[in-house]
Amino acid sequence: EWDDFYKEKEGVFGTEEKEDAVKRREEKKQQKAGTAPKRTKSAKQLEEEENRRRGATEDYFRDMGIYGTSNVRRSTSLFDKYWEISTSEFWKGSKTVPWEAFIQTNPSPRELYDWLIVGGRFPNIGDLTALLMVGDLIEAGVIRMSSPDEWGLLVVAVNKGAKKGLKELGLINTNSPNPTIVQEFKALNDFLLEKLTQEQKEIMCYNVVMLEHGLCKHPRFVQIRVKKK
Numbered sequence: 001e002w003d004d005f006y007k008e009k010e011g012v013f014g015t016e017e018k019e020d021a022v023k024r025r026e027e028k029k030q031q032k033a034g035t036a037p038k039r040t041k042s043a044k045q046l047e048e049e050e051n052r053r054r055g056a057t058e059d060y061f062r063d064m065g066i067y068g069t070s071n072v073r074r075s076t077s078l079f080d081k082y083w084e085i086s087t088s089e090f091w092k093g094s095k096t097v098p099w100e101a102f103i104q105t106n107p108s109p110r111e112l113y114d115w116l117i118v119g120g121r122f123p124n125i126g127d128l129t130a131l132l133m134v135g136d137l138i139e140a141g142v143i144r145m146s147s148p149d150e151w152g153l154l155v156v157a158v159n160k161g162a163k164k165g166l167k168e169l170g171l172i173n174t175n176s177p178n179p180t181i182v183q184e185f186k187a188l189n190d191f192l193l194e195k196l197t198q199e200q201k202e203i204m205c206y207n208v209v210m211l212e213h214g215l216c217k218h219p220r221f222v223q224i225r226v227k228k229k
Helices: 002-008 013-035 043-056 077-083 100-105 111-119 129-139 148-158 161-168 178-195 200-203 208-220
Strands: none
Touching: 111 129, 111 148, 129 148, 129 208, 148 161, 148 178, 148 208, 161 178, 161 208, 178 208
16 A cells, blocks of 8 residues: 555655655554564664764853753854854845954943844844853853843843743732833842852852843742651
């Protein structure tokens, strides 16, 4: 029946696609019969694991997967190739200027954030990834540290985990206006600056960037119930 099927679809499937389809059909038959062999990792899975293994040995300022799982398979060995795309033709008609010219303007954190997300020009760089990149460039000393007000405005713009963290702490609610969100972010920062010891601040490298990271992780905390004896 499959030979007839492929004859009807001649020219639609390639050789590899035909082989994969037949293999999947055979696996399903074995699963139904209870005779399916133990599943092994596919060549693609093995390749991805090898890429991750090789990537883990490279020197990154931050973990290579921090900007999303879709970036895990990338490697610094491809950096030159990526950079070649950044030509005058690439920027033609853009509202932004090339990186070399832009960074020389000593941009603010907000200006850098806007540069990264304008027009969706960069694949895989959305609001949250842009914020993470701005934070890393601050930590790396490429641009200046953000003020609490600036970072609070970016928390509002991104509208992700940090905002949810503020909500779970009871500092804002669903209807809180943007100025209130910025105000509460700043107030929380002031509170932590006062209550944390200098040693604690140094250990966690505390600043408004770390505060945003912490708020993002807060909703993930798990409350473990302790059974009463």
